[in-house]
Amino acid sequence: MVTRKSTRKPNVSAEELTTFYREMLLIRRFEEKAGQLYGMGLIGGFCHLYIGQEAVVVGLESVTEEGDKRITSYRDHGHMLACGMSPDGVMAELTGREGGYSKGKGGSMHMFSREKHFYGGHGIVGAQVPIGAGLAFADKYRENGRVTFTYFGDGASNQGQVYETFNMAALWQLPVVFVIENNQYAMGTAQQRSTSTPDLYTRGAAFGIPGEIVDGMNVVSVRDAGAKAIAHCRAGKGPYILEVKTYRYRGHSMSDPAKYRTREEVQKMREERDPIEQVRSMLLTGKHASEEDLKAIDKEIKSVINAAADFAKDSPEPSLDELWTDIYADAVPQNEVA
Amino acid sequence: MATEILMPALSPTMEEGTLAKWLVKEGDTVSSGDLLAEIETDKATMEFEAVDDGTIGKLLVDAGTQNVKVNTPIALLLAEGESAETLPQAPEPAQAGDADAKAVPAGDPAKSAPPSSKPAPPSPKSAPPSPKSAPVPDWPEGTMLRQQTVREALRDAMAEEMRADDSVFLMGEEVAEYQGAYKISQGLLDEFGSKRVIDTPITEHGFAGVAVGAAFGGLRPIVEFMTFNFAMQAIDQIINSAAKTLYMSGGQMGAPMVFRGPNGAAARVAAQHSQDYAAWYMQIPGLKVAMPYSASDAKGLLKSAIRDPNPVIFLENEILYGRSFDVPELDDFTVPFGKARIWQQGDDVTIVSFGIGMKYALEAAEKLAGDGISAEVIDLRTLRPMDTATIVDSVMKTNRCVTVEEGWPQGSVGNYISSVLMQEAFDYLDAPVINCTGKDVPMPYAANLEKHALVTTDEVIAAVKQVTYR
Numbered sequence A: 001m002v003t004r005k006s007t008r009k010p011n012v013s014a015e016e017l018t019t020f021y022r023e024m025l026l027i028r029r030f031e032e033k034a035g036q037l038y039g040m041g042l043i044g045g046f047c048h049l050y051i052g053q054e055a056v057v058v059g060l061e062s063v064t065e066e067g068d069k070r071i072t073s074y075r076d077h078g079h080m081l082a083c084g085m086s087p088d089g090v091m092a093e094l095t096g097r098e099g100g101y102s103k104g105k106g107g108s109m110h111m112f113s114r115e116k117h118f119y120g121g122h123g124i125v126g127a128q129v130p131i132g133a134g135l136a137f138a139d140k141y142r143e144n145g146r147v148t149f150t151y152f153g154d155g156a157s158n159q160g161q162v163y164e165t166f167n168m169a170a171l172w173q174l175p176v177v178f179v180i181e182n183n184q185y186a187m188g189t190a191q192q193r194s195t196s197t198p199d200l201y202t203r204g205a206a207f208g209i210p211g212e213i214v215d216g217m218n219v220v221s222v223r224d225a226g227a228k229a230i231a232h233c234r235a236g237k238g239p240y241i242l243e244v245k246t247y248r249y250r251g252h253s254m255s256d257p258a259k260y261r262t263r264e265e266v267q268k269m270r271e272e273r274d275p276i277e278q279v280r281s282m283l284l285t286g287k288h289a290s291e292e293d294l295k296a297i298d299k300e301i302k303s304v305i306n307a308a309a310d311f312a313k314d315s316p317e318p319s320l321d322e323l324w325t326d327i328y329a330d331a332v333p334q335n336e337v338a
Numbered sequence B: 001m002a003t004e005i006l007m008p009a010l011s012p013t014m015e016e017g018t019l020a021k022w023l024v025k026e027g028d029t030v031s032s033g034d035l036l037a038e039i040e041t042d043k044a045t046m047e048f049e050a051v052d053d054g055t056i057g058k059l060l061v062d063a064g065t066q067n068v069k070v071n072t073p074i075a076l077l078l079a080e081g082e083s084a085e086t087l088p089q090a091p092e093p094a095q096a097g098d099a100d101a102k103a104v105p106a107g108d109p110a111k112s113a114p115p116s117s118k119p120a121p122p123s124p125k126s127a128p129p130s131p132k133s134a135p136v137p138d139w140p141e142g143t144m145l146r147q148q149t150v151r152e153a154l155r156d157a158m159a160e161e162m163r164a165d166d167s168v169f170l171m172g173e174e175v176a177e178y179q180g181a182y183k184i185s186q187g188l189l190d191e192f193g194s195k196r197v198i199d200t201p202i203t204e205h206g207f208a209g210v211a212v213g214a215a216f217g218g219l220r221p222i223v224e225f226m227t228f229n230f231a232m233q234a235i236d237q238i239i240n241s242a243a244k245t246l247y248m249s250g251g252q253m254g255a256p257m258v259f260r261g262p263n264g265a266a267a268r269v270a271a272q273h274s275q276d277y278a279a280w281y282m283q284i285p286g287l288k289v290a291m292p293y294s295a296s297d298a299k300g301l302l303k304s305a306i307r308d309p310n311p312v313i314f315l316e317n318e319i320l321y322g323r324s325f326d327v328p329e330l331d332d333f334t335v336p337f338g339k340a341r342i343w344q345q346g347d348d349v350t351i352v353s354f355g356i357g358m359k360y361a362l363e364a365a366e367k368l369a370g371d372g373i374s375a376e377v378i379d380l381r382t383l384r385p386m387d388t389a390t391i392v393d394s395v396m397k398t399n400r401c402v403t404v405e406e407g408w409p410q411g412s413v414g415n416y417i418s419s420v421l422m423q424e425a426f427d428y429l430d431a432p433v434i435n436c437t438g439k440d441v442p443m444p445y446a447a448n449l450e451k452h453a454l455v456t457t458d459e460v461i462a463a464v465k466q467v468t469y470r
């Protein structure tokens, strides 16, 4: 039931690698900019950066099809960018402006896009897991062949509702991929201090859910594991677990001094395992791209991010009337038939 | 163009900080991710990293400087090819990202003064009015007092009770090695060890239940919820198990324990992290509920809560953690449950509040005094039991009442007080009681909306003017 990542030479085209590079870099630069705007007081509250984890969402999004769904926690900026939501709209939500995806009312942790089938952005650890299974329930009910990616952290994987969900997802054979983004820390708690057994992907075994461990710093490995998982779900075989081993470079949120790990540990990850550097060197050593080509991509992304930051600063604050809107609906928001 | 490096906001509530140490000097080249300085915030010492590549041209703020406002330029970074000589002598103060000035607040949403776009916005004055006028202090005359933050007072209360009773232990997320997500348990792991200060996995329903079992088994658990928003995961154990078992067992067993943590809105953390649960827990028979405002009450009530033979919900507030108040220097200072504190005596109106609501109540009372309206300000301190006798006595004197709380209007604490007054002091009321509450909306994230969602001092003043027909 468990497969380890293969050591075969990855089967990936130059074009695909370039796309991975571009998409991961977009997330990295976006997050760096968000950190900067937070420091300037333009973003407030909690802001959880995704730097270091880019390969997870970029790899998995590359195997999805139109209509597939995704849901995650508060560490959500990367997921939104990877599923095609606009950097302008996401950044403007971070600054709490009218042009944000939730008109400034949700903030960093609570953003949604019906158009991109992104179901949030959830601030309560673990709460998105049953909801993700519920999305899959709806898809199975409608027999539309869609799959839901339900992302959660190593810390969240200890919440009771995760196991209640595993049971139902297996019982009802729901088309849901549970993606455990194991970045090895839940706030200041290293995984081994909170978890009785080292592996999280085996936790579905008691419910009959297959799982595997994935190198989350390698976007190609993530893509391959994702393809296998999604095929399993689409074939009607029920849920699948991917425990993706990854790492966050920054503190848990902006206010975390991160004294629970050494700088050397972070530095080592950055230097030896960085997902973007890995793709960069694959592109260069495979002669798929020149330094110049990559510089051009860097430049292009910088300008996208600068434009997003400008948009997020210039977009007006929501009008005070917005305080009182969207509390009750007059009709069900345009219902989705995918 | 040299880039100004600005004093960063490093936490949701930080407005200023201490530049503890420079980790670079003028002339050093830095690249993105390199450490520049250590900065002390209201909660922690943080390392501050470079965002851009370049050479440090000038350090503008000396190491050790305190109270450096967020967004003050602290250094100049030179791009490739620039030299320090080309720098202007006195660098222009940075505008906050040349953005709309209204979006700058990184701080306390409860403070209503709009931040200016200047680099060092003056911190709105928010020191609580002096508690000197409190007519009935909770300590004997002549007791030595010292200034302590609510944070320190809570920690001291737990430490004193843990020293006195070895069945008392603390459990929760990040309470031990991390020293508390909000640093309330600072130092407790060192003193009491990992047997008594226990980091839990993120599994609120589970560990709340484990703690209830431990209480049934004879221990005195203190459960810290990182915030009360997450206690909703555990609410079944709190209510169905902790609160009701004494009754269901015909008095054979109960759950002597404390559930504590920050409650209510912090700053810009939006709907899922900004809820006041006072009215929820106040409704439950079998629970006791405390919601202190001052540091002395935080300490005295928490000590009483730990000793109480019943489950106690202890609602703290993140914004109050850093506030300082007089705390008596007594070996064993406790505050009883069910006894309100009259912060200020007055004749024209009774303002009743609790927790952070007291901030608005006291500010309003001070401003109203300037208009010749004398307000009596009552801090309930505990909501269950609630000292309604003190409220009724006061209203019999003033004939008017305004309640203040942060929670939602429907089914609020103020609603309950209004009904008590209607039943027990109807003939004394010269005006309908007004309940000032948070707005009837989930908490929005946007800075301007958040400010409007909270109850404000101006609303309290307007309510008082309405009930006093001024």
Ligand SMILES: Cc1ncc(C[n+]2csc(CCOP(=O)(O)OP(=O)(O)O)c2C)c(N)n1
Binding pocket: A073, A075, A123, A124, A125, A126, A152, A153, A154, A155, A156, A157, A183, A185, A186, A187, A252, B173, B202, B204, B226, B230, B233
């Ligand atoms: C129910 C609940 N408990 C506690 C928290 C506070 N909290 C926010 S994130 C977090 C750590 C979660 O870690 P993990 O699931 O590993 O995700 P990561 O942050 O590493 O992405 C905690 C304890 C919360 N938001 N919700």
Ligand SMILES: [Mg+2]
Binding pocket: A153, A154, A155, A181, A182, A183, A184, A185, A186, A187
């Ligand atoms: Mg984690």
